[in-house]
Amino acid sequence: xxxxxxxxxxxxxxxxxxxxxxxxxxxxxxxxxxxxxxxxxxxxxxxxxxxxxxxxxxxxxxxxxxxxxxxxxxxxxxxxxxxxxxxxxxxxxxxxxxxxxxxxxxxxxxxxxxxxxxxxxxxxxxxxxxxxxxxxxxxxxxxxxxxxxxxxxxxxxxxxxxxxxxxxxxxxxxxxxxxxxxxxxxxxxxxxxxxxxxxxxxxxxxxxxxxxxxxxxxxxxxxxxxxxxxxxxxxxxxxxxxxxxxxxxxxxxxxxxxxxxxxxxxxxxxxxxxxxxxxxxxxxxxxxxxxxxxxxxxxxxxxxxxxxxxxxxxxxxxxxxxxxxxxxxxxxxxxxxxxxxxxxxxxxxxxxxxxxxxxxxxxxxxxxxxxxxxxxxxxxxxxxxxxxxxxxxxxxxxxxxxxxxxxxxxxxxxxxxxxxxxxxxxxxxxxxxxxxxxxxxxxxxxxxxxxxxxxxxxxxxxxxxxxxxxxxxxxxxxxxxxxxxxxxxxxxxxxxxxxxxxxxxxxxxxxxxxxxxxxxxxxxxxxxxxxxxxxxxxxxxxxxxxxxxxxxxxxxxxxxxxxxxxxxxxxxxxxxxxxxxxxxxxxxxxxxxxxxxxxxxxxxxxxxxxxxxxxxxxxxxxxxxxxxxxxxxxxxxxxxxxxxxxxxxxxxxxxxxxxxxxxxxxxxxxxxxxxxxxxxxxxxxxxxxxxxxxxxxxxxxxxxxxxxxxxxxxxxxxxxxxxxxxxxxxxxxxxxxxxxx
Amino acid sequence: xxxxxxxxxxxxxxxxxxxxxxxxxxxxxxxxxxxxxxxxxxxxxxxxxxxxxxxxxxxxxxxxxxxxxxxxxxxxxxxxxxxxxxxxxxxxxxxxxxxxxxxxxxxxxxxxxxxxxxxxxxx
Numbered sequence: 001x002x003x004x005x006x007x008x009x010x011x012x013x014x015x016x017x018x019x020x021x022x023x024x025x026x027x028x029x030x031x032x033x034x035x036x037x038x039x040x041x042x043x044x045x046x047x048x049x050x051x052x053x054x055x056x057x058x059x060x061x062x063x064x065x066x067x068x069x070x071x072x073x074x075x076x077x078x079x080x081x082x083x084x085x086x087x088x089x090x091x092x093x094x095x096x097x098x099x100x101x102x103x104x105x106x107x108x109x110x111x112x113x114x115x116x117x118x119x120x121x122x123x124x125x126x127x128x129x130x131x132x133x134x135x136x137x138x139x140x141x142x143x144x145x146x147x148x149x150x151x152x153x154x155x156x157x158x159x160x161x162x163x164x165x166x167x168x169x170x171x172x173x174x175x176x177x178x179x180x181x182x183x184x185x186x187x188x189x190x191x192x193x194x195x196x197x198x199x200x201x202x203x204x205x206x207x208x209x210x211x212x213x214x215x216x217x218x219x220x221x222x223x224x225x226x227x228x229x230x231x232x233x234x235x236x237x238x239x240x241x242x243x244x245x246x247x248x249x250x251x252x253x254x255x256x257x258x259x260x261x262x263x264x265x266x267x268x269x270x271x272x273x274x275x276x277x278x279x280x281x282x283x284x285x286x287x288x289x290x291x292x293x294x295x296x297x298x299x300x301x302x303x304x305x306x307x308x309x310x311x312x313x314x315x316x317x318x319x320x321x322x323x324x325x326x327x328x329x330x331x332x333x334x335x336x337x338x339x340x341x342x343x344x345x346x347x348x349x350x351x352x353x354x355x356x357x358x359x360x361x362x363x364x365x366x367x368x369x370x371x372x373x374x375x376x377x378x379x380x381x382x383x384x385x386x387x388x389x390x391x392x393x394x395x396x397x398x399x400x401x402x403x404x405x406x407x408x409x410x411x412x413x414x415x416x417x418x419x420x421x422x423x424x425x426x427x428x429x430x431x432x433x434x435x436x437x438x439x440x441x442x443x444x445x446x447x448x449x450x451x452x453x454x455x456x457x458x459x460x461x462x463x464x465x466x467x468x469x470x471x472x473x474x475x476x477x478x479x480x481x482x483x484x485x486x487x488x489x490x491x492x493x494x495x496x497x498x499x500x501x502x503x504x505x506x507x508x509x510x511x512x513x514x515x516x517x518x519x520x521x522x523x524x525x526x527x528x529x530x531x532x533x534x535x536x537x538x539x540x541x542x543x544x545x546x547x548x549x550x551x552x553x554x555x556x557x558x559x560x561x562x563x564x565x566x567x568x569x570x571x572x573x574x575x576x577x578x579x580x581x582x583x584x585x586x587x588x589x590x591x592x593x594x595x596x597x598x599x600x601x602x603x604x605x606x607x608x609x610x611x612x613x614x615x616x617x618x619x620x621x622x623x624x625x626x627x628x629x630x631x632x633x634x635x636x637x638x639x640x641x642x643x644x645x646x647x648x649x650x651x652x653x654x655x656x657x658x659x660x661x662x663x664x665x666x667x668x669x670x671x672x673x674x675x676x677x678x679x680x681x682x683x684x685x686x687x688x689x690x691x692x693x694x695x696x697x698x699x700x701x702x703x704x705x706x707x708x709x710x711x712x713x714x715x716x717x718x719x720x721x722x723x724x725x726x727x728x729x730x731x732x733x734x735x736x737x738x739x740x741x
Numbered sequence: 742x743x744x745x746x747x748x749x750x751x752x753x754x755x756x757x758x759x760x761x762x763x764x765x766x767x768x769x770x771x772x773x774x775x776x777x778x779x780x781x782x783x784x785x786x787x788x789x790x791x792x793x794x795x796x797x798x799x800x801x802x803x804x805x806x807x808x809x810x811x812x813x814x815x816x817x818x819x820x821x822x823x824x825x826x827x828x829x830x831x832x833x834x835x836x837x838x839x840x841x842x843x844x845x846x847x848x849x850x851x852x853x854x855x856x857x858x859x860x861x862x863x864x
Contacts, residue, residue: 004851008761011754048797049752052826055848056758063848179811181820181842186861216817241843241860353753 005056009106012053014353016102019046021422024095027088028425034083044073050098059105062098065116068123069094075127090126092426094119164195164227167235168253172221174245179216182242188224190238195228225253352452354412362408369401410600411449417495417504418446420455424466424493431470438477438488439470445495450502450596457574458504458594461567465506465590466491468564473510473588483585485509501576501618502596507589513582518542540580544568572676572727575601575618593618601696603723605689605715606672609659612721613685614694614713619726621673621680623688628667641671641682648673650682656708656732662686676726683729692716696723708732744862745769749779749794749806750824759793759824762851766858776801780809783816791862792821793845796832804839811840820861 026043030036051066069091075081097119104111169191173184191197203221207213226235235250236243293299299307318324376394379387421443432439474480474489481487492507515536522528522542534542542548546565571578576594595601595618603614630642631650641650650671654661663669663686671682694713699706710725746768750756760770768791773779775798783789792810796803803823810816820842825832833844845857 005758005761008754008758011757015752015754042799045751045797045799048826049755052795052824052847053752053754055826056755058848178818180837180840181818181861183820183861183863186859186863189863190860238860244837 009057011353012057013102013106015053016050019050020095020099020102021419022046024092024426025422027091027095028429030083031085031088037077040073040077040083044070044077047073050102054102054105057105059102061111061116062101062105065094065098065101065120068120068127069098072123072127081126087126090119090122094123164229165231166253167226167228167232168223168249168251169226169235170221170223170247170249170251171239172247173218173242175217175219176245177218177242184218184220184222187238187242188222191224191226191235194230194234194238195226198225198227200224221247352413358408358412362405362412365401365405365408369398369405372398372401410451410596413452414449414596415452415455416447416449417455417502418443420459420462421446421493421495423459423463427463427466428470428491431467435471435474436476437470437474439474440488440490442490442492443494444492448495448497448502450594454502454574454594454596457570458592461570461592462493462504462506464564464567465592466493469506469508469510469588469590473508473512475511479511483511497596498593502594504592504594505589506592507587509587512584512586512588513540513543513580514584515539521548537580540582543580544578575616577618600693601723602691603694603713604672604691605721606685607687607689608653608657608685609661611657611659612689612715612719613653614721614723615672615674615683616710616723616726617691619674619676621675624671624673624682625669626666626671628665631666641666643673643682648680648682650684651729651732652684654684656729674726674729676730679730681726681730694721694723743767743769744790745771745788746791746793747771747773747779747783747789749773749776749792749798749803751775751795751798755795755824759854762854763791763793763858765851766855775799776803776806776809779806783810783813786815788815789819791858792816792819793824794821795824796836804835807836807839807841820858822857822861 023043023046026039026046030039030043033039047066047070051063051070054062054066072081072087072091076083076087081087097116100111101116103109171187173182177184188197188200201223203223204219206219206221208219213219228235232250232252239246239248294301294304319326319329372394376391376398379391379394383391424443425441428439428441431437469491474491475483475485477487480489490509492505494505494507496503518539519528519534519542522539522545523530525545525548527542527545527548528534544564544567548564568578571592571594574594576592579591579593580588581591582588602617604617604620606613606615624643626641631639632642632647633639639650639652640647650666652661652664653659654664661669666684669684669686670688671684672688674681674683696711697713699709699711702712706722708725708728708731709722710728711723712720713723715721744767746763748756748759748763748770749772750759751774756772756774760772763770771782771787771789773782776794777800779792779794780801794803794806798806801809807821807823810819810821821840823836823841823844824847825836825844826847836844842861843857845854849857
């Protein structure tokens with residue numbers, strides 16, 4: 001069905017995604033409490049919503065498939081069938097199938113028809129399975145409505161008919177007509193729209209005495225003649241909503257019947273003739289003026305066409321009047337086309353649904369901002385030094401407004417992390433089945449909010465960590481019992497705020513990381529040398545190295561040796577960190593630490609010479625004022641710094657950026673220990689200025705990529721400060737042969 | 742003065758589409774997520790020229806909403822159209838018994854919807 005609802009497709013896909021999540025989650029809960037009617041109703045409503053809305057966009061495959069699910073769900077909620085593991089299993093498969101169907105509708109991708117048909121057949125089999133075939137069952141009726149819904153709900157007037165029909169209509173509406181919001185006048189208008197309505201006569205003989213009359217009831221009866229090119233069915237359709245309770249006859253009468261005859265026969269009182277009702281207004285766009293002139297016979301089509309051919313384009317007129325050059329016009333045309341193309345492209349952009357309460361609050365705040373601004377401009381217009389305190393107060397108010405608006409705007413991009421967690425109950429259910437382990441999943445902190453982009457990006461890394469815990473972390477039941485643990489393993493996903501960051505932990509009570517196994521594997525893979533001395537933390541980090549996998553055999557679930565390194569890389573791309581805590585035989589906890597948003601970071605401002613730079617707080621480990629003897633030069637490898645026995649490569653920021661520093665002696669300067677991806681570097685600066693939130697402006701978009709610089713920001717005094725890219729600095733250090741032993 | 746319509750549907754997409762259609766036809770639209778929300782938005786004597794409601798909704802479904810509205814003096818004669826995927830007589834009967842004026846069967850397009858509205862409301 002092609003219509004201008006197409007613009008709402010994105011909204012539908014977003015909503016469908018939510019419904020799918022509700023269905024899936026509901027099914028999993030249903031396994032725990034099969035009799036929960038509220039839950040069934042909730043699942044049913046979601047399926048029903050997808051069905052109804054997908055039909056609106058002409059996604060017939062989705063609508064038909066959901067209809068099958070819905071029919072069976074209806075049997076479940078009306079108690080005709082009971083929820084068994086077989087049923088939930090089938091529904092989970094059906095949900096997956098529905099997911100692919102919706103995805104296919106979205107991307108025009110091909111669907112695995114066999115799977116769809118298989119599951120459709122399974123649903124049908126289940127539906128008819130325990131049912132007596134004789135009685136006209138609910139399911140059967142649903143079937144018909146399924147086909148009906150694709151067709152048009154109003155029978156359209158039949159095609160070109162042979163000449164005119166003359167109908168005599170006799171209608172006595174039910175007395176409660178008005179109480180259902182119905183109005184006889186509307187019926188007459190619609191009838192008049194079909195053709196020529198005449199002899200509309202009201203019979204008021206049923207009107208009671210005024211004392212007995214209920215003004216909310218209808219006591220009237222009408223007769224009328226209708227000459228129309230439409231068939232009887234079209235006339236009947238007019239009465240669609242008033243049919244019930246009405247006494248209605250529509251008879252095809254002889255042409256040119258004497259209306260008077262009927263009047264006498266009925267002996268009814270005559271009402272003033274209904275004035276010739278206009279045909280119902282067309283809902284289409286207005287006719288062009290030329291067409292109207294032709295219709296009313298003022299001009300002929302030829303004259304109009306001639307006149308139209310003389311019509312000039314605005315550009316031509318402007319050029320003739322020397323108001324613009326042809327080049328300027330063609331440039332403007334190009335611009336017009338570009339922007340048209342841009343508008344078209346714009347429709348592909350991602351959308352975000354925002355709670356209206358959040359918007360309302362924002363509008364209030366903007367209102368306050370406007371008030372503050374007008375107070376300030378009022379003050380500045382006639383400012384005297386005696387009003388200084390007032391000025392300061394106003395500025396403080398402005399600051400408050402701005403900060404609050406900033407927070408609220410950021411809040412609009414914030415979503416609860418629960419949306420990213422919602423896929424895990426299903427995942428863990430499937431994993432426990434495949435791995436033959438009993439796994440319990442605990443979720444907490446689902447309401448913790450973070451940036452939409454971050455949420456979308458952490459789904460995959462989190463999935464991998466959960467898979468990893470289920471497959472490698474948790475032991476098989478036998479092993480757990482032997483170790484004196486409960487048979488059922490637990491994976492706990494938790495999210496919480498910590499400072500300006502969000503922490504997500506994936507915790508299992510499994511076997512924990514095995515130090516010896518990891519070391520042996522790393523040596524075998526050539527990731528480390530046999531005589532390397534590594535601390536525990538460094539050993540754990542080895543599992544994030546590309547190509548590392550300790551699983552003895554590759555399983556279906558994980559253990560292909562890809563993934564953990566990708567997890568780390570993805571998290572770090574978001575400006576976050578991953579850390580591991582583990583105890584042998586007790587379990588492992590992965591902690592992801594992420595910034596709340598990607599647009600603003602918590603930064604440390606530092607000074608080198610006269611330049612100010614910003615370092616992301618997340619990457620700063622510590623700052624040190626070193627003793628002279630802690631810095632050493634290694635021939636051919638540059639400088640290193642000894643921090644409590646560990647040597648870190650050291651770089652002097654003024655050398656990297658070619659500046660004149662205040663201090664060249666490390667003992668007088670300050671060294672910041674920075675960390676990224678488990679590597680550390682000591683960076684020498686003149687001074688630490690402070691800590692502040694900075695808004696990141698992209699270098700690539702505004703200038704070009706610069707090695708060692710992640711972005712720029714506007715500092716409080718209006719100058720531009722560069723945000724240092726710690727990863728890039730490390731690369732620079734490496735290329736400068738500054739790597740430590 | 743612009744006519745006001747109350748649009749009740751738990752699906753934001755459907756709400757948007759119905760509201761969009763009505764807005765292009767010159768209505769002012771008040772949206773509600775479910776029956777309870779709708780009732781709370783019209784208590785205090787808010788008059789509407791038209792109500793378009795879904796049937797299957799959480800909290801309070803369409804049938805219950807129609808019954809509630811018909812109890813209010815300001816909605817006694819207001820046209821109430823229900824949106825339904827079922828073309829089954831049973832649903833329509835339930836709706837009509839509750840006091841619905843008419844129905845619009847999903848899927849529909851804007852033109853079709855306005856056509857049905859024209860049946861119950863002077864345009």
